[in-house]
Amino acid sequence: MRGVIHDLLRACIALGTRNLGRLLALRHRWRIWRFDAHQAALHRRYGLGPDVPILRHGRELQAQLEAHAGPGVAYAATSGSSGMPKRIPYTPGRVRMVKAVYMDAFARAYAALGIRRTSLYVFSSLKRDASLTALMMAESNDLPPFFSTLQAPYRVHSHPEMEALAERYGTAAVRLWVLAISRPGCLYATNPSTLSVFQDTLAHDWDGARAMVVAWVGRGEFAEPVHRIARRLAARGSEARLHAIASAKTPMTLAECVPGLELICCWDGGYVRPFLDRVRGRLPASVRHLPMYAMSTETVETVPHFGEGISFLPLAHGVRCEFLPVGAEEAPCALVSGESLEVGRAYSLVVSDPHGLRRYHTEDVFAAVGHICGVPDLRFKRRLGLSFSFTGEKLTGAQVSAALDAVRTEHPDAAEIPWMVCVPSQPEGEAIPHYRLALGLRSPVQLDEVAVALSFDAALCSQNPEYADKRASGRLAAPRVACNDFEALVARVGGERHAESWETQFKFLPMVSRTWESMAG
Numbered sequence: 443m444r445g446v447i448h449d450l451l452r453a454c455i456a457l458g459t460r461n462l463g464r465l466l467a468l469r470h471r472w473r474i475w476r477f478d479a480h481q482a483a484l485h486r487r488y489g490l491g492p493d494v495p496i497l498r499h500g501r502e503l504q505a506q507l508e509a510h511a512g513p514g515v516a517y518a519a520t521s522g523s524s525g526m527p528k529r530i531p532y533t534p535g536r537v538r539m540v541k542a543v544y545m546d547a548f549a550r551a552y553a554a555l556g557i558r559r560t561s562l563y564v565f566s567s568l569k570r571d572a573s574l575t576a577l578m579m580a581e582s583n584d585l586p587p588f589f590s591t592l593q594a595p596y597r598v599h600s601h602p603e604m605e606a607l608a609e610r611y612g613t614a615a616v617r618l619w620v621l622a623i624s625r626p627g628c629l630y631a632t633n634p635s636t637l638s639v640f641q642d643t644l645a646h647d648w649d650g651a652r653a654m655v656v657a658w659v660g661r662g663e664f665a666e667p668v669h670r671i672a673r674r675l676a677a678r679g680s681e682a683r684l685h686a687i688a689s690a691k692t693p694m695t696l697a698e699c700v701p702g703l704e705l706i707c708c709w710d711g712g713y714v715r716p717f718l719d720r721v722r723g724r725l726p727a728s729v730r731h732l733p734m735y736a737m738s739t740e741t742v743e744t745v746p747h748f749g750e751g752i753s754f755l756p757l758a759h760g761v762r763c764e765f766l767p768v769g770a771e772e773a774p775c776a777l778v779s780g781e782s783l784e785v786g787r788a789y790s791l792v793v794s795d796p797h798g799l800r801r802y803h804t805e806d807v808f809a810a811v812g813h814i815c816g817v818p819d820l821r822f823k824r825r826l827g828l829s830f831s832f833t834g835e836k837l838t839g840a841q842v843s844a845a846l847d848a849v850r851t852e853h854p855d856a857a858e859i860p861w862m863v864c865v866p867s868q869p870e871g872e873a874i875p876h877y878r879l880a881l882g883l884r885s886p887v888q889l890d891e892v893a894v895a896l897s898f899d900a901a902l903c904s905q906n907p908e909y910a911d912k913r914a915s916g917r918l919a920a921p922r923v924a925c926n927d928f929e930a931l932v933a934r935v936g937g938e939r940h941a942e943s944w945e946t947q948f949k950f951l952p953m954v955s956r957t958w959e960s961m962a963g
């Protein structure tokens with residue numbers, strides 16, 4: 443009965459959320475209509491004359507950011523997936539603003555897509571870290587308000603008893619317990635790799651994933667706050683789901699553990715497509731995918747628009763967007779405004795905002811795919827400048843991504859590998875460098891490493907003629923395949939801070955621009 447009552451309350455919350463979404467959609471349309479005037483006003487406000495240079499992150503920009511920090515500032519670290527992390531100041535007010543963007547996007551999505559069960563579970567790190575996600579999700583050590591728990595069951599993970607259970611049973615086991623009891627209608631993960639790895643755990647480590655559920659059903663010893671949390675989370679059928687999971691000798695799918703799932707939200711642009719394809723392939727066709735709006739730690743870049751389809755518009759509050767055609771000189775005279783973007787062309791985004799960014803080159807590349815009432819509809823494609831060169835081959839992330847797709851096509855078992863990344867390598871004592879295809883494995887995979895290396899080499903040759911020439915002349919050695927434990931590979935590429943908190947923000951790029959040897963230790 444408790445679960446039935448809770449679900450009735452969730453239905454009331456869902457109705458209110460959808461109605462809020464309809465009101466926010468009216469404000470959103472007003473902002474579209476005002477786009478040109480608002481961007482012009484921001485241009486004047488930030489004094490963006492022809493003498494204001496375009497800056498990438500460095501000491502000068504960091505000083506600007508810290509000068510605008512203000513009181514009560516906390517610093518959010520960027521992922522550092524391909525280099526050193528940046529530290530971006532966030533005041534409490536700025537954190538609230540980012541939360542408002544997040545809630546606005548979801549409320550409008552629920553209204554536009556007709557989502558009935560709007561309760562949301564967020565896959566984020568259960569470890570405390572320095573990411574923006576952690577700042578947004580910071581909680582006290584007590585339970586969140588009752589109605590917040592119904593709508594956002596993930597918030598209970600901040601309770602000290604839940605943190606202790608994660609240490610005891612593992613992150614996946616605690617997640618599964620919360621998901622099975624609360625039965626959310628929507629799942630959110632910034633990167634689909636997080637969802638993909640959770641599904642991998644269900645499939646390949648079922649006993650570990652259900653360990654907490656087995657202990658719970660078996661009347662194991664749990665502190666009173668955990669029982670209180672279970673009562674708070676209860677949804678209709680909770681007990682039956684827990685018993686089904688505990689008694690299942692073969693792995694259950696995510697959809698079987700969380701029946702009635704309606705929506706997943708995550709990135710779909712750039713290099714994450716293989717992860718998203720794996721996630722979708724394990725979910726029923728009835729579960730819809732909502733692409734995440736574009737956002738970096740430095741700034742919000744686009745927000746979703748729901749019309750005949752889903753578009754992504756540069757409407758972030760207070761953000762002046764300018765665009766640099768890919769390949770153009772990095773100079774103010776080459777910048778174009780949003781309304782002037784040519785459909786089909788690729789541009790990197792340059793932003794200014796009230797928090798200290800002034801013509802900051804995000805290095806994020808977007809394709810202009812259309813316009814909504816004069817506002818450009820943008821699709822994130824890739825990061826600018828993700829490349830490496832030993833002898834002039836200038837191997838790019840896009841070329842590596844295409845080569846990895848070829849490997850997955852030729853070797854179906856490779857499609858089950860959570861992460862494959864190309865890393866330049868030149869071990870001490872070896873005169874000829876090579877590229878290393880590092881595989882991050884969560885479970886054993888039957889793979890012919892020699893055949894995979896040959897396929898990867900052939901695909902790189904077809905993608906990059908300079909690489910093919912260097913291989914033929916002997917200036918580059920053949921690629922090597924190296925199998926690694928998943929967490930160990932994340933720690934090596936991203937640093938120890940990502941070893942246990944990769945779910946928050948770490949970007950699983952197809953290539954890194956540092957050598958394997960420089961990342962050791």
